[in-house]
Amino acid sequence: MDIRFLVTFMEVAQTRHFGKAAENLYLTQSAVSARIKQLEEYFNAALFVRNRNSLQLTAAGEKLLPFASSLADTLEQARATMNEESIQYLSIASTSNAWDMYLKHKLDEVKGHLDHVSIRAEICSHEQLSRMVHEHSIDLALTTLPFKSDDVEILELSDSMLSLYCSVGIIEEALEHFNISIDWGQKTNEALEKIYPEIKKASMRTGSLQVALNYLSTHNSAIILPAQIAKELVNAGKLHEVDSLSPLTVKCYLIYLKQSKDARLKKFIEVFKGMIENQQGR
Template identity: 45%
Template sequence: MDIRFLTTFIEVANTRHFGKAAENLYLTQSAVSARIKLLEEYFHTTLFIRQRNSIQLTQSGEKLLPFAKQLCSTLNEAKQELQIQSSEYVVCGATQLASELALPSTLKVLHGEFPDWSVKAEVLTLDSVSRQLHERVIDLAFSTELLKSEEVTSTVLIEKPLALYRIGTLKDEVSADDFVAIDWGSKARDVLLTLYPQLRDAKLRTNSLNLALNNLVAEGGIAVLPEDVVEQLPAAKVTKLKALGNMSAKVYLHTMKQVRRVGLQQLITGVSSFYTA
């Protein structure tokens, strides 16, 4: 059985709400419902009484809950013990944009200041970053969006003002035919569309800054970019069209509030200090 089914069951039992449980676990409500259904099929019983405005544990659910909590706790403790006994290493997980903006400098800090630590770095979805951080599969999580969890400490490592730029041939009009849409989040998108409602469409949509820059250099176009990133385009003609008010690209470092691994807190402090110095 996948341990995530039990963690989902515990979250639904705590919130008594499938939607809230899905939000806390960064899952869709349908995914939460599917996990509970599979768990009920596994135990051949009903775990929740589903009513319009209330979800209650059945007697079977009440009996399962302490065992689920104990099993999850035991497996997490076992994972930590195995990590402590193994060679020193740190696992970094980042969403696509965060990996491009923060991981190169972070890896330089880790290799330079903590040479005895081996580093593993992965690019993940936001849901996977949140889940694996809570399961302590990854030690340092990076994203351009804030994680909603009382168990997590989040620090802004990078904040870069955003503006709309044209790369290549000058044109008078701002057209969707030239627009490369980079996923900077819903707030930045709302500000942009207030200024340029015609940019609801785009010739390219991507969550990769590097891919967007390569396309802009090759074909030209317009895009929302961090103000310092245009310095990476010395060969292309760059025109700043409009600053997006107080909108900025942020990269957050997320770590669990309770750090259990020996030496990990010192490493976290070292990474944070590099960006805040």
């Protein structure tokens, strides 16, 4: 049971309004409704009676309220103790491609700017990231596709040019071996298919860079990759660049909630902004 669900329950019980509770907690109303629904499923009981113009606690809701209050107090005490130890926590979740293209290489740099910060990093799907950000389950999300939401800020972290590469053994007939197709998002995919119709016949189609590279290691193939990912393989003599696809690029984005007033989170975001400025100044 996530303690934040109980905090949400108490806020709804106090305001008697889902919209006001969402505003006070810096959540979307749908996130508040989802948390209450999960609590009701967990306790197998309705917690509120929803009338047209009012919202009242049920008998089960009245019983739960003091327990929720006690648990919330315990959580605040735990947070106070952790603050006394000068330890801060940063939770980052990333799609697998954003990890490979950005965070894997930048995590040490991020950590270097954040003394006494414990970082929790996870790999999730794009859909999971969106849900976790809106439910405050994570501080920051990294992805190659921006969220379609008015509730978030989107910061562009990197921009890598796409190029066509092939295994060194098939340089002369690269387009005859278009065996791997990576999903870069609908708009980019459509542009690539216009340039190389052969890609539609790829025997391996995946949204994961890691899966594509693993397959490439045992199958001669033409493949479209970001330059920063292909660089190491080109330098090692395993891949050959056939054609630059400029201006087509793949971007990595940092995403976080607009409404957050957490000074700790603002500090973390400034670190990423500073890294972008340093990169642009090189």
